[in-house]
Amino acid sequence: EVQLLESGGGLVQPGESLRLSCEASGFTFSNTGMSWVRQAPGKSLEWVSSISSSGDATFYADSVKGRFTISRDNSKNTLYLQLINLRAEDTAMYYCAKIAVIALWYFHYWGQGTLVSVSS
Amino acid sequence: ETVLTQFPGTLSLSPGEGATLSCRASQSISSNYLAWYQQKPGQAPRLLIYAASSRAAGIPDRFSGSGSGTAFTLTISKLEPEDFAVYYCQQYGNSPPTTFGGGTKVEIK
Numbered sequence: 001e002v003q004l005l006e007s008g009g010g011l012v013q014p015g016e017s018l019r020l021s022c023e024a025s026g027f028t029f030s031n032t033g034m035s036w037v038r039q040a041p042g043k044s045l046e047w048v049s050s051i052s053s054s055g056d057a058t059f060y061a062d063s064v065k066g067r068f069t070i071s072r073d074n075s076k077n078t079l080y081l082q083l084i085n086l087r088a089e090d091t092a093m094y095y096c097a098k099i100a101v102i103a104l105w106y107f108h109y110w111g112q113g114t115l116v117s118v119s120s
Numbered sequence: 121e122t123v124l125t126q127f128p129g130t131l132s133l134s135p136g137e138g139a140t141l142s143c144r145a146s147q148s149i150s151s152n153y154l155a156w157y158q159q160k161p162g163q164a165p166r167l168l169i170y171a172a173s174s175r176a177a178g179i180p181d182r183f184s185g186s187g188s189g190t191a192f193t194l195t196i197s198k199l200e201p202e203d204f205a206v207y208y209c210q211q212y213g214n215s216p217p218t219t220f221g222g223g224t225k226v227e228i229k
Contacts, residue, residue: 059217
């Protein structure tokens with residue numbers, strides 16, 4: 001059974017940093033591209049970032065480019081998202097998601113999310 | 121960036137009725153790479169449809185997708201009580217990797 005378990009969210013002040021983790025199980029993590037998608041309270045889904053199976057290709061939404069860094073450790077079956085210089089508008093539930101087919105960024109498995117709140 | 125516009129914003133229907141949800145893209149979506157998701161309160165999204173018309177594993181056949189180019193539709197043939205939720209379309213054919221629509225809420229009338 002595929003499982004994605006996010007952690008690392010919390011309440012931080014503007015300008016602070018967080019690192020989110022997504023621990024994966026039930027599939028061959030090192031063969032699979034992964035993404036982060038966020039959802040602000042009461043809002044739609046927003047794609048944040050994606051990474052190829054090997055980690056050599058990364059992609060970012062313009063809204064987070066230069067502030068967020070996606071990475072992965074295939075030896076630990078874990079996906080990461082480093083968030084720096086956080087802003088109030090980064091407040092959201094952050095989901096990690098698994099793609100079904102290489103290089104096709106639609107998501108057939110999602111974690112339950114970790115909540116990031118940015119407030120002074 | 122490809123902008124997806126979903127309409128209507130809210131659909132008020134009764135169980136047993138059919139639902140038609142629309143998703144319009146600002147430019148043609150390559151290979152009709154469009155997906156639909158269902159999301160219930162407090163839950164993660166669930167994949168329903170990919171490649172415009174292919175049902176994901178375990179999805180009931182009352183859900184169907186159609187369309188091409190810039191106009192896509194999700195049809196729910198007869199609404200079951202568990203189908204009342206928010207539905208999102210997503211394109212993954214045009215760069216950046218992907219974008220989502222604003223969602224359509226299907227609520228009980």
